Amino acid sequence: MLPYLANAADIDAAALIGGLKRELPARTAYTEVRFSHMYDHALIARGELEYLGPGQLGKRVDSPYQETTTIVDGEVTLQRGKRKPRQISLERVPELEGFLRGFSALLGGDVAAVQRDFELTSSGDTSQWRLRLAPRDPRLKKRIDAIEVDGSADSARCFSILDADDDASIMLVEGLATATLPEPLTRRKVESACRGGVAAQ
Template sequence: MALALLTSLTIPALASGIDAATILRQLAQPAPSQTGFIELRGSALLKEPLRIEGQYRRPDAGTLVREVRTPYAETTTIADNQVSIVRTGKPPRVFSLQRVPELADLQASFGAMLAGDLAALEQRYRLQPSGSAQHWQLVLTPIADALQRRVRAVTLYGQGRELRCIETQPAKGELQRTLLGGAATAAADVRQADALAALCHDGGAR
């Protein structure tokens, strides 16, 4: 009787839970791939968050392209341990990835997520998954002191195979939110902060 009761209590919990490996398997996408984004950067100096729109592209496994279309035109390409930034009206800039460790981490983390590489991601972060396969959340807490000084935590929100939102909490400053894929498309005409937050969290744990 006790065993039957224990089984009835534990099976639903296991069925509704999810682990980091399962989330990464769902997210894995071979290159080439691309997704639209809307990035919201908060600041105490602004009445409302700065809204940046564009597209992330991964033409091959070793290259990450961030193309901003609004409110300015700029393309950042990370490849071969170099960063190239091309902005309308300004001369191109090319420099070593070692000069901007946050971009190196971005490329490595994106690459690990899209490759479904759990071990690579665990080298940089402690992972805390929650939710279900349909609506999940994954909190990434930096391990290295250097990264902890810049980032407190990164939270991913998703639905099934789609990463819908990334929230980055810097060590100092305001929360930064990036809507991706279907969430970015749904947010095209949305300006209210609470509605944008709801679109982000719609893929989170329930």
């Protein structure tokens, strides 16, 4: 048992973040489930995330389409299929910027960066913990309510981006990346899986 997760009362968010640090390059398969008021059903994408260091992230979508997003030095390069790559400034995509900040700081074990960019709260114990990162940047706060990370011991299970308009994108990683999604596919059931519930019904 990790000493800083002995019980809910003793949980130490800073030590927990230190335990999430990964050697570079850090890669994980993922399944992303997007819940939006614009659609009458959840959108599902599967692929791989690659963290290459501070400010550098790769996201590959393998299904239901092929797409690669690369972030380096504040620039986003988007390549879908065989189309010509598109480049845009990261500042134009606040949801992606917020995720990059949080994801990079967590996988880098950079407590100072997390606390600089987010209001950090934590809860749980060794079998199930949660970090909640609420952005400090007023511009990001208009689009993102919080990033929540659910996990166990020193491994994350889910990264959730909670939009200010109550939409949500839930990314299941590590062991949950290939799990069977619950049916019917509701936000509540996916969140339950992230928190240690049964993934398939």
